[in-house]
Amino acid sequence: xxxxxxxxxxxxxxxxxxxxxxxxxxxxxxxxxxxxxxxxxxxxxxxxxxxxxxxxxxxxxxxxxxxxxxxxxxxxxxxxxxxxxxxxxxxxxxxxxxxxxxxxxxxxxxxxxxxxxxxxxxxxxxxx
Numbered sequence: 001x002x003x004x005x006x007x008x009x010x011x012x013x014x015x016x017x018x019x020x021x022x023x024x025x026x027x028x029x030x031x032x033x034x035x036x037x038x039x040x041x042x043x044x045x046x047x048x049x050x051x052x053x054x055x056x057x058x059x060x061x062x063x064x065x066x067x068x069x070x071x072x073x074x075x076x077x078x079x080x081x082x083x084x085x086x087x088x089x090x091x092x093x094x095x096x097x098x099x100x101x102x103x104x105x106x107x108x109x110x111x112x113x114x115x116x117x118x119x120x121x122x123x124x125x126x127x128x
Contacts, residue, residue, distance in 0.1 A: 023041055024039060025037040026038050034056050035056075035059075036117060036120075036121070037055045037057070037094070038125065039052065040128065048076060048078035049074060050128060051072065052072070052073055052075070054070070055095045056068060061091070064101075066100055068093050068096070069088070069089050069090070069095070070088050071087040075112075075126055077122075080112050081109040083107065083109050084105035085105070086102070087103040087105050088102050
């Protein structure tokens with residue numbers, strides 16, 4: 001009886017702890033135009049596939065008032081491919097504030113670009 005009560009308590013504590021998960025933003029790269037962050041707490045791993053949240057913080061707002069872009073990507077780490085699941089622009093840093101625009105994204109898998117930023121995002125996420 002006591003063991004069953006303890007198991008239930010442990011399960012409830014684990015569920016409570018899981019419900020308090022917060023974003024763990026890690027800087028992947030930075031240049032004069034933007035800083036790029038990955039939410040390491042959001043990375044979902046299924047075999048060779050990874051899903052992740054990414055924020056691009058612009059150094060200064062653009063003409064439309066956009067200061068950041070928040071995107072969700074899925075990577076096929078085994079085949080060096082990705083697809084964008086969604087992307088939105090925001091007036092505040094870190095994807096905060098109201099959505100200014102929901103950005104159209106292609107639904108198909110695409111090869112990871114060879115530019116430095118794309119390779120860094122892919123490498124960081126797939127190494128997780």
